Amino acid sequence: MLSRVADTIYWLGRYMERTNGMLQVILTQYISSQDDADDFQWRSLIKIYGELTDDEIKSIETSSSKALAYMIFSRTNSASAYNNVMFSRENARGIQDHITKEVWQCLNDYYHYIRDDNLRKEASIADPVSSIDFLIRNGLLFTGTVDNTMTRGEGFTFINIGKFIERAIHSTDITRIKMNELRNDPHEGHAAMKLRYLLYSLFGFEVYLKTYKGNFTTKNTLDLILYNPDFPHSILYSIERLYKYFGRLREESLHENYERLEFLIGKVMNNIKYSNLHESDIKTLDAFLFQIRLDLFEISAAFSKHYFGNS
Numbered sequence: 001m002l003s004r005v006a007d008t009i010y011w012l013g014r015y016m017e018r019t020n021g022m023l024q025v026i027l028t029q030y031i032s033s034q035d036d037a038d039d040f041q042w043r044s045l046i047k048i049y050g051e052l053t054d055d056e057i058k059s060i061e062t063s064s065s066k067a068l069a070y071m072i073f074s075r076t077n078s079a080s081a082y083n084n085v086m087f088s089r090e091n092a093r094g095i096q097d098h099i100t101k102e103v104w105q106c107l108n109d110y111y112h113y114i115r116d117d118n119l120r121k122e123a124s125i126a127d128p129v130s131s132i133d134f135l136i137r138n139g140l141l142f143t144g145t146v147d148n149t150m151t152r153g154e155g156f157t158f159i160n161i162g163k164f165i166e167r168a169i170h171s172t173d174i175t176r177i178k179m180n181e182l183r184n185d186p187h188e189g190h191a192a193m194k195l196r197y198l199l200y201s202l203f204g205f206e207v208y209l210k211t212y213k214g215n216f217t218t219k220n221t222l223d224l225i226l227y228n229p230d231f232p233h234s235i236l237y238s239i240e241r242l243y244k245y246f247g248r249l250r251e252e253s254l255h256e257n258y259e260r261l262e263f264l265i266g267k268v269m270n271n272i273k274y275s276n277l278h279e280s281d282i283k284t285l286d287a288f289l290f291q292i293r294l295d296l297f298e299i300s301a302a303f304s305k306h307y308f309g310n311s
Contacts, residue, residue: 001098001158001179002152003097003250003307003309005095005155006154006158006307006308007304007307007308007309008091008094008095009091009095009098009099009158009162010158010159010303011087011090011091011162012095012099012159012162013085013157013158013163014090014162014163014165014166015084015085015088015091016084016085016088016139016142016143016163016171017162017163017166017167018084018106018166019081019084019085019088020139020140020143020250021166021170021174022048022049022071022081022084022138023072023081023136023196024074024201024203025138025174026045026049026068026081026132027128027129027136028047028069028126028130028197028200028201029042029201030068030129030132031129032193033064035193036107036187040062040112041062042060042061042062042063042064043057043061045067045071046060046061046067046070046071047172048079049071049079049081050070050071050080051077051078051079052070053114062197064128065124066124068123068124068132069120069123069124070133071087072120072123072132073114073120073123073124080258081135081291082114082115085110085111085114086115088107088111089107089110089111089124089157090227092104092107095155096129098115098155099146099150099155100145100149100150102149103142103145103146103149103150103212104144104146106138106141106145109138109140109167110135110138110139110142113134113135113158114135115133117225119131119134119258121190123135123161126148127206127243130184131187132300140251142162152247157245159193160235161242161245161246162241164238164239164241164245165238165242165299165300165303167233168235168239168242168296169209169237169293169296169297171202171225171233171235172235172289172292172293172296173222173243174198174201174202175198175222175225175226175235176200176286176289176293178194178195179196179198179199179222179282179286179289181194182195182218182282183282190197191216191218192216195216195217195218195221196258197225198220198225199225202225202233203233204225204233204255205230207224207231208220208221211228212224213222218279218280220242222277222279223311226232226275226277227272228278230285233300235292237274239265239268239269241268242265243265243266243269246262249307253307254306257306257307260306261299261302261303261306261307264295264299264302265299268292268295268296268299269292271295273293275288292302293295
C-alpha cells in the first residue's frame, strides 16, 4: 500500500474515533449541566474542542445552545464534530478503492446528517439529548460497518491503528480532566456523581455497574479505565489492540522501522500494565496519565515518519 493511502486511511480512523468520543463527552456534559443549571460552564470543553480566545469563550460558556452549536456544528471551528466528519469524508473520497461501498455510504450519510440545519437547530435548542444521541449512533454504525464489510487487509489494519491511538488519547485526556475536577471539588458528596459522569463519557457506566455492582469508588473507576483488558475504552485495551494491529505490518515493514514502533508501543503498554497507582494521589496519577499522552503522541509521530513518509 502506498504511504499516502495508508496515511489517509489512518486519519480516517482517527477522525471518526475522535468524533465518537467528543460527542459522548459533550452529551454527558449536557446531562450533567441539568443537575447544576445555575452554576454550569462549558469553558473546559470549549477549550478542548475549539479555537476561541478567553474573551470569546466567556461570551458563550454559560449558553448551552451556543456552546453546542460551536463544538458540534461550527464550520469555522476546525475541531468541531462537523469538521471531523467532513475531513473523514474527504479522506474516504480519495481512497474509495481501499474501503467498501458500504463504508463510504455510511460516512456520506453521516456527513449529510450533521450538516442538516434542522438537526443543528434541534440539537442547539429543542432536544439536544436526542439529537446528539442520533449522531453518536451514526458513529457507532460507521464502526460496525467497517468491522463487518472490510477485508482484513492493510486498509483495515491502518484504520484500526488510527482508531485505537485516538481512543487511548481520548480516554487519557478525559480521565485527567475529570480526576482533576474531583480533586478541586471540596464537596465530598459530589465524588460519586463525578465518577458516574466520567464513566458515561467513556461508554463505561453500564460496564461498571455489572462489574462492581454499583459501588462507586475512585479505585474501581480507575481500575476499569486504566487496566481492564475487556473494557473497549480502557487505556490498556486500546494499547493492546494497537499492538495487535501493528503486528500485522511486520512482514511488509522495513525491519528498523518496525522495531522502532514495536519498542514505543511495547514501552507504553508495559508502563500501564506494571504501574502501581494510588487513587488518593491525584497529582502522581495526573503526571502518569500525562506521560502516557506524550508517549502516544510520540507513537503517532513515529508512524508519520516511518510509515507515511512525513518529515
